Amino acid sequence: MKLTGAEIVIECLKEQGVDTVFGYPGGTILNVYDALYKHSEEIRHILTSHEQGAAHAADGYARATGKVGVCMATSGPGATNLVTGIATAYMDSVPMVAITANVAVSLLGKDSFQEIDIAGVTMPITKHNYIVKDVDKLAETLRRAFLIAKEGRPGPVLVDITKDVTANMAEYTPEKPFSVERSIYNIKNADLEKAAELINHAKKPFIFVGGGAVISDAARELKEFVDKVQAPVGDSLMGKGAFDGTDERYCGMLGMHGTKASNLGVTQCDLLVTVGARFSDRVVGNPSSFAKHAKVVQIDVDPAEINKNIVVDASVIGDVKEVLKRLNPMINAKDHSEWIAHIEELKQKFPLKYDKDVLTGPYIMEEIYRITNGDAIITTEVGQHQMWAAQYYKYKKPHTFITSGGLGTMGYGLGASLGAKMGKPDRTVFNIAGDGCFRMNMNEIATAVRYNIPIIQVVINNHVLGMVRQWQTLFYGKRYSHTVLNDAVDFVKLAEAMGAEGILVTKKEEVAPAIERAIAAGHPVVIECQIDSDDKVFPMVPAGESIEKAFDQDDLS
Known part of the structure; x- marks a missing residue:
């Protein structure tokens, strides 16, 4: 049957078993979004607040489910806004297909409006990428992109499609997805x-x-x-x-x-x-x-x-x-x-230990673990809160801890939590953030509210860039250069302004009721937990030192 390139994109997604796509429309990708409109009952599209959020959501979906995550964006800034999310997926071997649209073939290389060589930009941070200039090659390219994303060591693949290709007609024949075999040929x-x-x-x-x-x-x-x-x-x-x-x-x-x-x-x-x-x-x-x-x-x-x-x-x-x-x-x-x-x-x-007399990040994580019995999916941003989430929550099964390891991407976790919850709707999903990370992509709370995705956002607010401050305290003579965030931002009011429920926690005894209330809510909740600015992650090994030289607060004392 004859279909437009845009319709071929949608049919190929259906072939691959894609049920959810995260993205943001724009001029060059409008044909694809028009085709998607006609298949909204088969493929759910989540309109994120920013393209970076779409990439992180596709990543989180992939990590939670083991399937390929899919995100889409238009040309120029839409495509470049995906770059951090693609790099995050690349560093952590996450199967993802990013679909972008570019200007028409006749306009390529002419500094046209919103033109960018996104294939060139992402070459070092993708497992493979393509630019499709011929509609007859579109279906084959998309199928191969999914195969490459999944096989061997997984990773992100980018497919950039010129706008005229999305409008041109070609013969389309449905095919079964390539079977992905486990990598055994090198086992000797x-x-x-x-x-x-x-x-x-x-x-x-x-x-x-x-x-x-x-x-x-x-x-x-x-x-x-x-x-x-x-x-x-x-x-x-x-x-x-x-x-x-x-x-x-x-x-x-x-x-x-x-x-x-x-x-x-x-x-x-x-x-x-x-x-x-x-x-x-x-x-x-x-x-x-x-x-x-x-x-x-x-x-x-x-x-x-x-x-x-x-x-x-x-x-x-x-x-x-x-x-x-x-x-x-x-x-x-x-x-x-x-x-x-x-x-x-x-x-x-040498047990892990912390001050039990005051509200701290470790205590919050232990309470989340106790109340969820370790059965939640935990996503995180990057920093002290990330380490506390890794140290104090006991992960019993794979695909339950979702974090940016290789790239260390601040602003990753909230988008990832949306993807994880979409992929695993029956699981309770917490995103653990510091106040610095939450500021970066907190607009995705609006996305959660728009689709009533009931994620629980915990902001461990110490009014500083905690991990950087920890290094400044230990190794830079307490010279706190541009790491203090002690301003008037009210995260509870911000949550409410975006339509979510906000809860403020300032004492230990308020933690459990807040968590239980958030789990029971059935809608997006932001819990702001205020802790001391100088709380630290221990043990710690100075960069480049032997790991046997790990020290903690007792060693410093």
Whole structure:
């Protein structure tokens, strides 16, 4: 059948099983929005307040569901406003397709109104991108974009379509989506055997879990692996929920704001098994002293990550779930009770702790955990509140902690919470923000109200840029250069002005009632929690130092 390019876009989205799109219309993409209007019962479109919010919402949708998130924008500033969201998805390996429209082919390269080479702009931050100038190639390009976004190590793909292509006619034949096979072609028996040999001979193994284990849905295989190896488990920010945070063998996050138990465990182990993690600088600290007594085994889908940041003794390349399926039968069940007991002593000696007498970020997170029984989806912005959310909420399942890890994008979480709630409408969704982050994209509260998306926005308001201030306090002689936000902004009134419910919390005893009220509300709620400006995230490792040098308030005192 003959269809316009715009109609082909919509039909291809339907082919791929897309039920929700986040975006913002404009001149060059009007044909696509006109076609979308006729299919509003099949594809729900969420009009965000800003294109960046659309990109973050598509990202959050993808992380919560495991499906490809989709966002759309017009040319020029519409397209460039997606860039931060695309880069965020790229750094954290999130499957996303961003569809933009550009000026007509005849106007390309002429500095036309709202013309931008968005394919060129996004080349370094996409897994692949396309500019479509021929309507006959449109359907094939879109189908391939979804395949590339999903296969192997996932990531964002941009498809830029000229406006004349959206108007031109072409023959369209429906097709089934490409089947996406798990990446197994690089899994070598020799690599599995070498890894198994090192694991079977280890006396003090430690298992480090990253985001790859979440992406591949390897939680069951990972638990079987841990049960056989009988080792303590730490995770990265992106790995949370892949291994049950309530398990007695779990000892917390690793790295700059990781627990002392995890950091010392890695430093003292004789074998570090890394499952779907890339040895980020925030995890490793000083590479020369990282896991200095250990041999290192790395399991990762991306060959480029092997020996990139840390030189390893063995590696297995492939989808984490598939690798563990093959590796588990090769592992002899072990009894490392003495080593586990030593790690337990470290956990007891160096627990996470905070001032219990006043209202703090950790207390708020513990109350959210208690009231939700750990069954909520938590999204975050970036900063101190993000670390408290990672440290004090126990993530029992994958896809329940959604945060910007690699790029560290302030303003990410609110849009991501909208996407997560759209993807998982039966789950309670909290976005945890600092006052600095919330200011960046707080206009998406209006989006939540427009569609009655009942997310719960918690603003941990310390009237400063908390994490930057923490660094200024510890390393910059308390020179608080442009980090104080002590102004007259009232977030409760702002919430109410946008149509949401606002709740102010200034005391510990007000936290639980506010959370319970927000969960019961059935509409968007903003909870502003006012804490002290000098609260800090501990433990902490100075940048570039060995992770065993993690310190806390007691060490400073």
